[in-house]
Amino acid sequence: EVQLVESGGGLVQPGGSLKLSCAGSGFTFTDSAIHWVRQASGGGLEWVGRIRSKPRNYATEYAASVKGRFIISRDDSENTAYLQMNSLRAEDTALYYCTRLQGGSVFDYWGQGALVTVSS
Amino acid sequence: QSALTQAASVSGSPGQSITLSCTGTSSDVGSYKLVSWYQLHPGKAPKVMIYEVTKRPLGVSDRFSGSKSGNTASLTISGLQTEDEADYYCCSYGGDSIWVFGGGTKLTVL
Numbered sequence: 001e002v003q004l005v006e007s008g009g010g011l012v013q014p015g016g017s018l019k020l021s022c023a024g025s026g027f028t029f030t031d032s033a034i035h036w037v038r039q040a041s042g043g044g045l046e047w048v049g050r051i052r053s054k055p056r057n058y059a060t061e062y063a064a065s066v067k068g069r070f071i072i073s074r075d076d077s078e079n080t081a082y083l084q085m086n087s088l089r090a091e092d093t094a095l096y097y098c099t100r101l102q103g104g105s106v107f108d109y110w111g112q113g114a115l116v117t118v119s120s
Numbered sequence: 121q122s123a124l125t126q127a128a129s130v131s132g133s134p135g136q137s138i139t140l141s142c143t144g145t146s147s148d149v150g151s152y153k154l155v156s157w158y159q160l161h162p163g164k165a166p167k168v169m170i171y172e173v174t175k176r177p178l179g180v181s182d183r184f185s186g187s188k189s190g191n192t193a194s195l196t197i198s199g200l201q202t203e204d205e206a207d208y209y210c211c212s213y214g215g216d217s218i219w220v221f222g223g224g225t226k227l228t229v230l
Binding site for chain 2: 043046047064108
């Protein structure tokens with residue numbers, strides 16, 4: 001069974017940092033591009049960014065709203081991807097999902113999400 | 121890249137058919153056959169209902185179908201059932217390795 005499990009969410013002050021993890025199982029993690037998508041309370045889904053697989057040089061890409069503040073990485077030996085969030089703002093408060101992009105066309109499996117709250 | 125445009129809410133009665141729309145631009149929906157639709161129930165992981173505009177994943181009811189015309193994609197749900205009540209989001213590739221989602225439509229089955 002394919003599973004993605006996020007962890008590391010919590011409360012952080014504005015300007016602070018937080019690192020989310022996304023553990024994958026039930027599929028060949030090393031072959032998969034992992035994306036992060038967030039949903040603010042009462043809001044829609046917003047694509048945050050992605051990291052490709054090793055054959056594609058672990059290339060990363062980010063949404064304009066987080067570029068320069070967020071960093072996506074992965075440790076294939078642990079089947080885990082990470083989302084390092086720096087210089088956090090109130091508007092980054094959201095439920096953060098990790099998801100797998102299959103065949104370059106569909107986000108076929110998603111985690112349950114990790115809640116990040118940025119507040120003083 | 122701006123979010124795709126979806127109606128905030130739509131409602132229907134059991135057994136009815138409804139169509140949700142998703143409007144983008146010539147840079148996203150209009151340029152790629154990479155439109156997908158996701159169903160979100162509170163507290164549950166998102167579930168893909170349609171991908172590549174018209175394809176249905178294994179296990180998704182054939183009551184769900186997708187289409188696209190120009191810059192607008194559509195999700196049609198026929199024979200509405202109470203369990204279809206959820207939030208639905210469209211998504212499109214936007215070029216330059218960027219993906220864009222819609223604002224979501226809340227479907228109420230009366």
